[in-house]
Amino acid sequence: MNMEDDEGHDGFAAEKTVTPALLALHPFSKFVVVSVGSQLRVFNLLEKCAVDSEDINSQSCHVDAIKTITFSKDGGLFASAGDDKHVKLWDTDTWRCLRTVVATKKISASSFSSDGKWLLYADKFGVVYAISTEYVKDPLAGPADPGQPVSLLAHCCSIITSLKCSADGRYIITADRDFKIRISIFPKNPLMGAHEIEGFCLGHTSFVSCVAVVNNNLTSQFLVSGGGDGTVRLWEVETATLLDTVDVYEKITIANSDVDNTAVQLPAITCIAVSNNASLVAVGLESLDGVIILGLDIKSKRLRFLQKFLLEDHYCPTSIQFDRNGWLWLVAGAAQRTEAGEEKATSWVKVVSISSGDAILLESIDPASLPGGTLLLEALDGTDSDVKKALALADAANMAVKEQLSKKKYTNEHRELRKRLRNDKKLQKGM
Amino acid sequence: MASGSKKGQHPRKRFYRARAHSNPLSDSQFPVPVSPAHMDWSDHFPAFFKSNITAAPETGHDSEFNFEAKYTVKKENLNGTCSEWSKAKGVEGDSKCSSASIIDVSVRKAEGLEICKKIQAFGDEEPKVHFADIGCGFGGLLVKLSPMFPNTLMVGMELRDKVSEYVKDRIIALRKENPGQFQNISIIRTNAMKYLQNYFQKGQLQKMFFLFPDPHFKERNHRRRIISIALLAEYAHVMALGGILYTVTDVEELGEWMKSCLEAHPLFEEVPLKKQEADPVVGLLKCATEEGQKVERNGGKTFYSVYCRVLASSAGA
Numbered sequence A: 001m002n003m004e005d006d007e008g009h010d011g012f013a014a015e016k017t018v019t020p021a022l023l024a025l026h027p028f029s030k031f032v033v034v035s036v037g038s039q040l041r042v043f044n045l046l047e048k049c050a051v052d053s054e055d056i057n058s059q060s061c062h063v064d065a066i067k068t069i070t071f072s073k074d075g076g077l078f079a080s081a082g083d084d085k086h087v088k089l090w091d092t093d094t095w096r097c098l099r100t101v102v103a104t105k106k107i108s109a110s111s112f113s114s115d116g117k118w119l120l121y122a123d124k125f126g127v128v129y130a131i132s133t134e135y136v137k138d139p140l141a142g143p144a145d146p147g148q149p150v151s152l153l154a155h156c157c158s159i160i161t162s163l164k165c166s167a168d169g170r171y172i173i174t175a176d177r178d179f180k181i182r183i184s185i186f187p188k189n190p191l192m193g194a195h196e197i198e199g200f201c202l203g204h205t206s207f208v209s210c211v212a213v214v215n216n217n218l219t220s221q222f223l224v225s226g227g228g229d230g231t232v233r234l235w236e237v238e239t240a241t242l243l244d245t246v247d248v249y250e251k252i253t254i255a256n257s258d259v260d261n262t263a264v265q266l267p268a269i270t271c272i273a274v275s276n277n278a279s280l281v282a283v284g285l286e287s288l289d290g291v292i293i294l295g296l297d298i299k300s301k302r303l304r305f306l307q308k309f310l311l312e313d314h315y316c317p318t319s320i321q322f323d324r325n326g327w328l329w330l331v332a333g334a335a336q337r338t339e340a341g342e343e344k345a346t347s348w349v350k351v352v353s354i355s356s357g358d359a360i361l362l363e364s365i366d367p368a369s370l371p372g373g374t375l376l377l378e379a380l381d382g383t384d385s386d387v388k389k390a391l392a393l394a395d396a397a398n399m400a401v402k403e404q405l406s407k408k409k410y411t412n413e414h415r416e417l418r419k420r421l422r423n424d425k426k427l428q429k430g431m
Numbered sequence B: 001m002a003s004g005s006k007k008g009q010h011p012r013k014r015f016y017r018a019r020a021h022s023n024p025l026s027d028s029q030f031p032v033p034v035s036p037a038h039m040d041w042s043d044h045f046p047a048f049f050k051s052n053i054t055a056a057p058e059t060g061h062d063s064e065f066n067f068e069a070k071y072t073v074k075k076e077n078l079n080g081t082c083s084e085w086s087k088a089k090g091v092e093g094d095s096k097c098s099s100a101s102i103i104d105v106s107v108r109k110a111e112g113l114e115i116c117k118k119i120q121a122f123g124d125e126e127p128k129v130h131f132a133d134i135g136c137g138f139g140g141l142l143v144k145l146s147p148m149f150p151n152t153l154m155v156g157m158e159l160r161d162k163v164s165e166y167v168k169d170r171i172i173a174l175r176k177e178n179p180g181q182f183q184n185i186s187i188i189r190t191n192a193m194k195y196l197q198n199y200f201q202k203g204q205l206q207k208m209f210f211l212f213p214d215p216h217f218k219e220r221n222h223r224r225r226i227i228s229i230a231l232l233a234e235y236a237h238v239m240a241l242g243g244i245l246y247t248v249t250d251v252e253e254l255g256e257w258m259k260s261c262l263e264a265h266p267l268f269e270e271v272p273l274k275k276q277e278a279d280p281v282v283g284l285l286k287c288a289t290e291e292g293q294k295v296e297r298n299g300g301k302t303f304y305s306v307y308c309r310v311l312a313s314s315a316g317a
């Protein structure tokens, strides 16, 4: 089993004992969810209280790290999935788990179709599956048989790092470790598969770590992507055309020499988010304790560097998202599995307001001004949250992801050795 | 160049011993162009890129086939900032040039000029590869097709390093022996299952060949097969409407598998038998390649599929 899992990465699976914390905001800001390791922490922003996490995590818990969480566009459904190969669909009215699909491989990404009728998820081998969500809320109304997942498309044995559906429902966007973003046409009938490719967005010179779709009222669809090459790129979806590139790393090393620019490998973009009014893009950069804000101008199809906003020392966000009011929510956190199988999970949520006038102004929001105040942070961060540890782990988790996605550079010596071992094996067999 | 072969002499297979198989699913160690626009074909087909040659200084040594060194030339035929760069270098950016952008920091400075030159020289008229032989092995098919379609650029794609070296040396020898001929065939070492989109634009290929592909008998290895429903989507993407995909095998089960994948795919339709018979290429499938000749010598049976790239039927996907 393990052997098979390793395949495709030349037998060198990175042992990822640390996984980054994730954050998801309800589209109408009813809830904020943080996942750390196998745990889900849900806070009700309207009622300003935590959703009983005991309840959530006991009735139907994940048993290994969660790698993807997402709300449906109308906010009625939520999905979580990850290393335990379980894909869980949740009803956000009751926070009951409606269905658990057991996949054959670890899950790396997920997204609801824009009409909410399908949940798409990608496994570690690059296969994207779809399951119908229609029956789940009202079992009596839907078909008796919820149906098995159907495979939609596949990236040839490459880890899919990000999966999105375009806002207009026409496209499936999948990014992978092999530097590419694939734009597939969303099929009329997903049960038949997604066989038609609109294009490939090619330009990143390392793995694509994250993708965000731009919501706008124009007929064209746009997306932004961040990569292991330290760049953020703006693409037109229909034509898979690269419109603009910002070399974030270059920008901040020139602006300031906080980051070690003697590093052989460029620091990777770790997370990306687009504001709802499509004017700002926020990104996290490996080992940078803060966020980078880029200006997005859809009309002129440009992306430009605006500002580096430093947060607390060592606060390197692992996941970020804008809410409807333009606040940027961040989480820095991670979970680590000890050898005994115990899980240590820590996270630290922050919210930053961004006002854009002549110059943009970023400001960390005082916890007391958040809905629910410190209750919110307590609920999301967990009680035993040790700030220092959380931050150290968060950065370690970002690095672990990069480690897993980077192409291994073997030395000649190393390759020779592997060849020899292989031949030795053959000799033994022959004897 | 592999040892034991003198430049321009016909290579001998025994000097190119290769492993019987290479795992197409593992990470690879060869360079891959960032996008088709980054691929410099002029070193593969110098005779078809004459104006480029006059623009570039003659290097003298092995200029005919010096493609490895320039494998990863970075240019981008997209909107962007090439003109900015040209300005910085004091080069007048013309309209063609400004529609290009150089994206890779590490190489943009060194190679930008060259790319601009190339785009100036050819623009959209740059000669393009139209046939691809996937898993070409020792290259027998390319050698047969070359004189049949002397004005069509074709490339073989082969995963095994030694085998691709062999094909390269074979083509060099053929070009040397037959001046003016075999200028339209070349070879790339790559994993065609993973990187086809990096070499070819949407709709670029008129013919794709999959001759005697590795059978991967075991059920659990079926995902290594080079024809699968998922991969056909990528092949369809790089194929022109009306383009033809040819497969042949001596393994009956694999033949059925390939046919069933093609049959199930909404973007492929079988070429009617009459048309297949009229296609001179079909006759080559079972005898042009080294593998085909082996099968023929042993009197083995062969199983074909010849399919046309079509628009998705509105009823289907």
Ligand SMILES: C[S@@+](CC[C@H](N)C(=O)[O-])C[C@H]1O[C@@H](n2cnc3c(N)ncnc32)[C@H](O)[C@@H]1O
Pocket (backbone or CB within 6 Å): B022, B024, B134, B135, B136, B137, B138, B140, B157, B158, B159, B160, B163, B190, B191, B192, B193, B194, B210, B211, B212, B213, B214, B226, B289, B290, B291, B292
């Ligand atoms: C059985 S041989 C057939 C060679 C040739 N077509 C012939 O008929 O003689 C299959 C070839 O495909 C190559 N191959 C397998 N997978 C490949 C891939 N993903 N990309 C490129 N070549 C591949 C193998 O290295 C091998 O040389």
